[in-house]
Structure formats: C-alpha cells, structure tokens
Amino acid sequence: MDRDDPTRIRDIATRWSLIRKAHAGDDTSATSARHALVDRYCGAAWRYLLAVTGNEQIAEELFQELALRMLRGDLRHADSSKGRFRDYLKTVLVNLVRDHYRKRPDGESSQALSDALASKDVSAAIDGEGEFVDCWRDELLQKTWTALDESSATLAAVLRAHVENEELTAAEKGRIVQGMLDSPFTANRYRVMLHRARDKFAKLLIDEVAATLDSPTEEELRQELRTLRLLKYCQPKT
Known part of the structure; x- marks a missing residue:
C-alpha cells in the first residue's frame, strides 16, 4: 500500500484496546468504552442480523440483546491472540440467531422459526x-x-x-x-x-x-x- 505509513498505522487506537478498556472494570471510563463499542459495531451487527433473519422485528430483538450484552460487559472473553475481532463478533451474532431460533417455547412460532433455520438461504447465510x-x-x-x-x-x-x-x-x-x-x-x-x-x-x-x-x-x-x-x-x- 503506497499510501500508508507503518509508523502511523502502529499509532492507531485499535478496537481491541477499546474492548480491553471496556472490560477493565465498572468505572465511568469502562462504561463509556462499552457505549463506544455499541456505537462502533451497531451498523455491521444490524446489517448482518437483518440479512440472515429477513425479519426486522427479529433483527431488532437480537440487536437489542447484543447491545445489552455489550453494555453489561459480556464481551470480556474476546481475545486478540485468537484472531480478528470481526470473527469473534460474528460468532456472537451467529449464536444469538441460533439461540433465538431454538429456544422459542410457543409451538407455532417455534415451528416457523425451525422451518426458517432449516431453510437453505438462512442456513447458508448463518454458516457462510x-x-x-x-x-x-x-x-x-x-x-x-x-x-x-x-x-x-x-x-x-x-x-x-x-x-x-x-x-x-x-x-x-x-x-x-x-x-x-x-x-x-x-x-x-x-x-x-x-x-x-x-x-x-x-x-x-x-x-x-x-x-x-x-x-x-x-x-x-x-x-x-x-x-x-x-x-x-x-x-x-x-
């Protein structure tokens, strides 16, 4: 890349540093970092949830659950040594979708969600x-x-x-x-x-x-x- 300066790249504040700060405690700084995480990743998360579910109501429900987990500090297990943060976030989102499709207790809705999860398009979107x-x-x-x-x-x-x-x-x-x-x-x-x-x-x-x-x-x-x-x-x- 002719346009980039390695020194400048090394000085960029990474999302991993933000994640570590968000889970360093429960003080004001950590809380602010958690809100920043939600702001930073809400767009990609929402796009993905809507794409794989094809349903705005379900996507909204899952997105709210993701935001709650972020603000609660549940992403503390993310580890930069295990790969890219986008891979970790995708795993979190996939698990949210799968849990939603599997845990609905009401019969008709549960069957409808099971059918959706079994559909080729949804499965491919989730697994791919x-x-x-x-x-x-x-x-x-x-x-x-x-x-x-x-x-x-x-x-x-x-x-x-x-x-x-x-x-x-x-x-x-x-x-x-x-x-x-x-x-x-x-x-x-x-x-x-x-x-x-x-x-x-x-x-x-x-x-x-x-x-x-x-x-x-x-x-x-x-x-x-x-x-x-x-x-x-x-x-x-x-």
Whole structure:
C-alpha cells in the first residue's frame, strides 16, 4: 500500500484496546468504552442480523440483546491472540440467531422459526462467511465516507460527484460540485481535488481497517483489505 505509513498505522487506537478498556472494570471510563463499542459495531451487527433473519422485528430483538450484552460487559472473553475481532463478533451474532431460533417455547412460532433455520438461504447465510464479510465491508465504507465528510466537505463532494456520475466529464462533475458547495469549480480544479479526495479516502479507510486489528503488520493489514475486497480503494489510480 503506497499510501500508508507503518509508523502511523502502529499509532492507531485499535478496537481491541477499546474492548480491553471496556472490560477493565465498572468505572465511568469502562462504561463509556462499552457505549463506544455499541456505537462502533451497531451498523455491521444490524446489517448482518437483518440479512440472515429477513425479519426486522427479529433483527431488532437480537440487536437489542447484543447491545445489552455489550453494555453489561459480556464481551470480556474476546481475545486478540485468537484472531480478528470481526470473527469473534460474528460468532456472537451467529449464536444469538441460533439461540433465538431454538429456544422459542410457543409451538407455532417455534415451528416457523425451525422451518426458517432449516431453510437453505438462512442456513447458508448463518454458516457462510460471505454475508458477514459483506456487512462488515459495507459498514467500514460507510464509516470512511462519514470520516471524509467530517474531514473535508469539499473532498467528500468531489468524490461523491465522481462515483455517482462516472460517465460525465471533469467539467460536468465540477459544475455538480459547484452547485453542491456554491463555490466556483473548474474542470482543472476538479481533477486536482479528485486526486486529493481519493488519497484521503484511502488513508481513512486504511485507518478504519487497521483499527479493527491488533497492532497489524503491513502485510496483515494488506491481507485484511484483500479479504474484505477493499484493497482497490487503497491503490493509486492511474
């Protein structure tokens, strides 16, 4: 990755450090860290639960249970030496779904849930890696867009104009950005700012992914980006 600085990557506060802080006690700092965990992972968790259940009511019920467990400190058993946090979180979510499908005492609902669990689509979604990876990837991209918005409204507008209107010329995209920002935007300025926007997005995305790992090497980070199909966003455009 030509855009990343190994020293900067080592200095990123990892989600594992947040997890350890969240389970270091019951003081205000730990409580705040637990709330931060919920905020950090709610998007990916919700996407996954809705995808595998196909039911907003069930997904909401399971999501609330996950949030309760996080705030209660039940993720204290997560161990960075045993792998990536996303793998641990997926295991927690899979167990939530399976428990929900198996423990409903009411006959008709229990049968309906059993039938759903036995269905090919639901079983494949639960057992397979792809569904969760897609949800995790989508959430990382969303968080990167949010970070870009917060970092520079101009760069965010330029990049959005590009990805949403790839067929247009630089001059036409410049006019779109001009309308969004109410500021003059020539074709040349658009080209320069697009390069900067891509570079900033790549750095923010690398930061987001690096923060989900525990002190990753450059190769470990590259492999995670490759697994999540995000590496293309972090390579220079010709």
